[in-house]
Amino acid sequence: MEITLTHYLVLSAVLFAIGLIGVMRRKNLLLLFFATEILLNATNIAFAAISHYIGDLSGQMFAFFIIAIAASEVAVGLGLLIVWYKRTGKIDLDQMTSMRG
Amino acid sequence: MMDHILSLLIFFPALAAMLGFVVRQDSIRAYGIAVAGIEFFLSLWLWYAYDPMVSGMQFMEAAPLIPAFGINYLLGIDGISLFIIILSTFFTLIGIASLTETRRVKDMIITLLFLEMTMVGVFAALDAIVFYVFWELSLVPMLYIIGAWGGPLRIYASVKFFLYTFAGSLVMLVGMLFMAYFYYQATGTWSFSILEWYRLILPENFQIWLFVAFFLGFAIKVPMFPFHTWLPYAHGQAPTIGSVILAAILLKMGTYAFVRFSLPLFPDASVFFMFPIAIIAIIMIIYTAMVAYAQEDIKQVVAYSSISHMGVIILGTFALNVEGVSGSVFLMIAHGVVSGALFLLVGVIYDRRHTKLMSEFGGLASVMPRYATIFGIMMMASVGLPLTINFVGEFLSLLGFYKQSHMLTLTAGVAIIVGAIYMLSAYKKAFFGQVSKEENTKLKDLNKTELVGLVPLVIVAIWLGVYPKPVLEPINNSVESVIQLMHDKAQSAEAKERIPNLSESNGIISMQEAH
Amino acid sequence: MFEAIAFYLFAALTIVMFTITVMTSQALYALTAMAAGMIFISAFFFILGADFLGAIQIIVYTGAVMALYAFGMMFFDTTRNVVEKRTNPQIVFILGTLAAIMVVAIVVAPIVSNNIQALYPIQEGVGNSQAVGMVLFTKYLVPFEVAAVMLLVAMIAGIVLAGKKMDKSLTLMAEEEIEMMHASTETHQERGEH
């Protein structure tokens, strides 16, 4: 019952898939942003695991930067959401179809 | 100056067009005539300075353009291109001189001058890409002319014209790039120079593919059956001047390109495709003649007749012997003169009555005798009566192809019958009979402006029919070198046999030698 | 053994938490579940010896990100049930599952390689934070600084977007209206000064 890298990769893949489902499924933009966080986190686990199993720090570095990126994204994303909400009073993405075709 | 005469010929009208933006609306016509006149005399000077005994390229110019990719600004003319250039300048002059358009004349004249640049450029280019540049660029002014001054369906017609030709030429462009690549493989340097390409002997299967690629571009331009359907629309909708230039010059680009590219570059493929193309040409000749016969609009008759005549040109080109190719090159000039004149003539009546339906006319011969006479002369020229310009070309083209196939020539010869049928019946409908319509009784005969345009054409049509030598001789010399080149390059036994070898005595007694 | 138990435990927990995050219709549940999931993930980091990462995970995600989201939720007033219109829900699950299956199908195969070398090896006896710091400030100094710029960008973006100036749009106002607006603000300022 040794836990190998494969376990982590599978876990990461499953979490990533959950994130994908969330991204596709959510109509509430805020909740949709949650799902994108899951995607990045899923990757982070794998990075840390790989880093651990091959004994290399680059993976952790990558994960570190991903966390930074996720944080920045949240800031900008929320900023965008706020202006959108201020202008329309909604954060439902089904309302966002003024451009199409 | 003589060293750069071709560049001058190409860019003078363009420059003049730019300056034309400044000229005021009411003086623009005189300006246009002056520019086109100077250009025409320059081209005549070119003829004067041209040495007809030299079969190769003359007035060569070269300047690096994109040497890294083998693209250079190469110009030069031989007997094949010389006269088409003169024809282009001639028709631009005539077109502007007899212009009856009143809407936005300035735009029209500037556009025409730009068009002139592209036309001369196509025929003077010796670099495939420079050729292609002018070839494509010529679409734009013509698009504008049809689209802005045309009839009710003008937009459909102009877009169709543009896209169809554009699509075809893009395939041709791929062919050119392949050609350059093969050259690169053979020599290690890129080159788009046509004269350099002439030196390249390709394996037959390559030739066949490249031939097809080039063919598509040329065939749509010519236009060959079944790629011809843009032409009736373009002609039907275009203003008179547009049709004139389109029929007289632009269509010739395709046939000229066959002689300039397809034959010398792919001699084996030319022989390989000779019969299929001849069959297409025959379909063009007979089928479009029939379609022309069924038309109700006199302009469409002339339009379809153009296609039919282009069939003869194609046939002559693929005779692959001196007689046929010279004939087809001559026929290009001839058809330019004749169809240009016919379109001008149709324009005359359209200006007066704003309809082109033959059922609207009838009996015009008594109301407009001068008009009827000139139309009659041009019609007979179109039908290919001896001593008119068309006959020389048609006779030589058919004569040339007869060497290759008896039956096909016999079938193609039907051209002279079906051509007479649609032309005479159209003439009969429009000019003979009683004047049945009230509006027609007061029509004015040709005025001076129109005569200025038409009379020179009549003179040329008869002069070159009676005495084609000044034109035919330079053509002949250049064609001979093309044919010899083809023979030397040909690889398959069939090609060697089909393309005559001119350097040896071929057993036929030449009268020229005897004299 | 302990490792295995921990792995499976936390794996199950994260999966459940994230599933709740994406499936629930209660925004608050989602938020809470995600925060929990983040913390469980940090557990993996600790298991894997990436202590620094684990700490960062907790601080940044649960501390900053989740707080931001919480503020956002308050702002948007989405603490109530969120009604989301679902179109073709099956397709979403099919696609998600397919993606997972494909990736898993490949990654179940072990990685065969003799050439993987640790360029920045994890050395025994060196604290994780120390090692990370070492690499971060040598090799990854440039990315680190760029990340700083990125955060600055994010900050500016957040401030600008959420700022009051966005309330009126010059893009949509006619030039005259802008003139009038400027004139009124100037008088406001003047009044303020005096």
Add this chain to the structure above:
Amino acid sequence: MELYLYIALFAPLAGSLFAALFGMSPKTKLTGYVASALLFASFVSSAVLLNYVMSGHTVHVELMTWMATGDLYIPFGFVVDQVSVVMMMVVTIVSTVVHVYSIGYMDHDKGFNRFFSWLSAFVFSMMVLVMSDNFAGLFIGWEGVGLCSWGLIGFWYQKESATWAANEAFIMNRIADLGMLIGIFLLYWNVGSLQYDVVFAEVGNLPIAVVTWIGIFLFIGAMGKSAQFPLHTWLADAMEGPTPVSALIHAATMVTAGVYLVVRANPIYDLIPNVGIFIASLGAFVALFAASMALVNRDMKRIIAYSTLSQLGYMFVAAGLGAYWVALFHLMAHAFFKALLFLGAGNVMHAMHDELDPFKMGGLRKVMKGTFVMMTLASVALAGIYPFAGFFSKDLILEVGFVEHHYVIYTVLLLTAGLTAFYSFRLVALIFHGEERYKLFGIHPHEAYKFMLVAMSPLLVLAIIAGAFKMTYYQLVINLLPSTQYHVHSEMTYWIMTIGTQLFVIAAIVFAYKKYANWSSVPDGTSKMENRFCYKLLWNQYYIPKFYEEVFSKPYLELSRIAWKQIDLKIVDATVDAIANAIYKTGENTRDIQDGNLSSMLRWMVVGLVVLLALAVAFTVGYNAVGA
């Protein structure tokens, strides 16, 4: 002598251009005078040349190069030799007469100037045709006369029937011209030249099959111009043109160009007797066939036209059987009396205000004495009564048939001679004898201008005495043509034949007079005879024009319409548009992929990813399978 050659050739052209200058102006007699004078000059020059040629010389000039490319070299070369000079004489005599005559005939026509322009242009073309020293030059003239014939048949272009006939003539000729053109191509590619002298020198070395084809194709050309079956229908319709035109073009000159071609190309046809037989048979057939149609026709000019056709048949019999000089001789004699006949008919038409039905005339001899005499004499000549011109030429052809042992042909020709006499005198009787039926229609006929009659008189003289020149002519042309003499071996047979033929012909004349000289009513289609099948068959010209109309013209038009509306618009063009539309429609139908909803955009991204992954997995599995 070259000067005379050029005058003979270019004087008509000058006349034509002079008249053309006045083409748009109101009628002026000047054009008529100038054109006629120039033609007379041409005639005089031809006479001088004849004199010169009689002394055993020929004139050969090369004006300039026409076409030269590759090995092809075609000059404008002209030759006056024994054959062409005969033709020149015929052409210039008849055309001079016709020109002068036309000054009177076209007196009241608005298109007077135009008429002379065309007419002189025609003469010029005809001169080119006969004088050219190569086949290409011949073809110029060949097409040129076609053009002028088109212009002159359709001279009264307001008339639908005239323009229709003009186009028919032109197109039918074109069909034949194609054959001729092919013949020329064959010659060029096998001989390498189109000059007569080179061709005739070389033709003997060619394979016989090639020569046969050359002969056939050239003859197809001749068939069109000379209106031989099945390309004969245009000639009768061509009578829509002014009568002088019919006299000049459709009797004397142009239609005989085919005969001239065969005569000129005799070295070719000598090599291929089988083709000759075919020509002769066709000629005999046409002779009878045309004569039969003339029997019942009620159009004066058409009757004469059928007669022309029939006589052309005679000429081809002679030419086909190798008796080229005989053919040419008959050509010459026929030109004179047939032109005379037509001009006479023209007088009658004038008198009758363009009425053509002889049944509506009758008794005109009282008012038109001169014309009566001339037409009667011309008919006698046509019937071949001794000592008129027709006797010498036509009897000779009968003899040729007999001597060459083609008895069927002989019989047919003999029969035709009888028919000829019958319909000629039927016409004369109906017009000039019997009751004055024209009075029913309120017409007041009058004789033509004097000078017109005077102008016709040279033809009358020639029609009477041309036979006397037979031996002179013979001596002249045998320089160029095979000199075979055609004599029936036994004196006895000869006399029986000659006298028998004469009697037969006279009997036919008498029969015609008996039947028609006292005709009193205008047939209205109710009589028993008119309802007979034979009559109807002949009346409708064996239904051939109808057949052509139904089988060629209409289907061609219909086919053309189909080609345009169905094939060109609905298939070829529609395909192009369909491709464009298909592309555009694809865009229209798939643009909803971009429905503007963020959710579906994200889904598309995932779809893309899943597809990529699926492909990756598939590839990996495949790769491993292959690898293993």
Add this chain to the structure above:
Amino acid sequence: MLEPVNVSLASLNLATLAPMLIAIVGALSMLVIDLVKGGLHKSLYVMVSLLFLLLDLGALVDFGGVFLKNGTVLGFFDVMLMDGIAILSQIIIVAGSMLFIPLALTSKRFHEYNYPEYFSLFLFMIAGFQFMVATDNLILVFVGLETASLALYTLIALHNRRKSFEAAVKYFTMGALAAGFYAFGAMILYAISGSVEINQIATILAEDHYSNIGYVLIAVSFMIAAFGFKLSMVPFHTWTPDVYEGSSAALAGYMSIVPKIAGFVVAMRLFEFLVHSGVVWLQVILYIGVVVTMTAANIWALVQTDVKRMLAYSSISHAGFVMAAILIGTTQANTGLFLYWALFSFTNLGAFTMLWVNRQKNLLPGQSSDHPYEKFSGMVKTMPMAAIMMGLFMLSLAGIPPFGLFWGKIYMIGSAVSAGYTLLALIMALNSAIAGYYYLKLIVFMFMKEPMVGYEGYYLMNASLSLKTIIGVAAVGTIFAVFAVNPLLEVITLFVYNSGY
């Protein structure tokens, strides 16, 4: 214990950071200026930006010289990689930006230009792109990419109207998903190679003889998805038309050029070695991707009713066209990529600037988007010069010689031909023909239709000297491109070849 690391300053090659630092300093300085004195006119910021960009460009040109002399320069523990394509792409990025920034000087006031932060963010974005291309470290690529993207999202939103927010949110959300893809792809690459540097990954994969082919393909799939988003390949393109429509025309033009070239360079670094190693799958996928992107985008462009959206689809199609270079993978093709993009940037920026010039603030009744075709009808009669300019750009985009893009096109197709991709060359050529239709449609509206009544006053509303200058520059660049092609070609070939592509 950790050994202290001794690094000599010289080995760091600090100069490799210079170009980006110039941009960052520029951005910061503008923030400072604003802090010191608020409410300054936008022209100041435009000029300051221009100044720093000029410096940036100067530094890059200088680097170009260095590169030609000494070859690739590595810096900062080999994180920075200043090779030929990095320099080239940065030059295009900076030059494109320099053409873009004067577009802020419109005669009408728009919201975003009211912010000094706008210009500051703009320079940060450029720095981000520069980092992105000047490295082969996947981490720095990611960080640079995100820096640039986040700034870009904000720039779009700052236009401050409903559509621009919508565009920004859409772009942002999809970008976040793409970031996830990128991270996952990088993770797998790291898993099989233990490295996050592309050249090392390449080496290790080659040493392993691609034994983990499944992993490689999964990684590449994710990477294609990520860069497919950035380069708007079908079906990851869906953001493009909406975002272009939502943002200002100027920014849309900018987006069609600069972010893409950055994406191309990374894609080149990432995929080229795989293509060369004979990963058939990738060739097939790229082939399909290129063809589908070109064709589908063209087909959708046909049915657009708004010129800006049409240009958006056309940009997608052009990007697909250029993607072919990565598939073909020869030096000639990669040279073609840069040549094409350099020429494309002039033309496309010109076209979008023409739209920008014609932008009016309020939509008229019945007008549903900023630039419907009808708005341009009969333009030649009211404003001939403007119509001719626009026509010129359309012709160039359609690939009519001798205008700019034609030369890029033949070079690209030529490279396809010489690499043996005959069918691809044909498809590329025929796609140009399809594309001809929609470019022609605008020309038809401008030159062949009658002017619309009621629109007269709204044309050229936004024109100003600086916009006209930019159009002039673009037009000159488009018309006389033929003379620039040869030097460009020689330089680019040198750069690309010496970078090993």
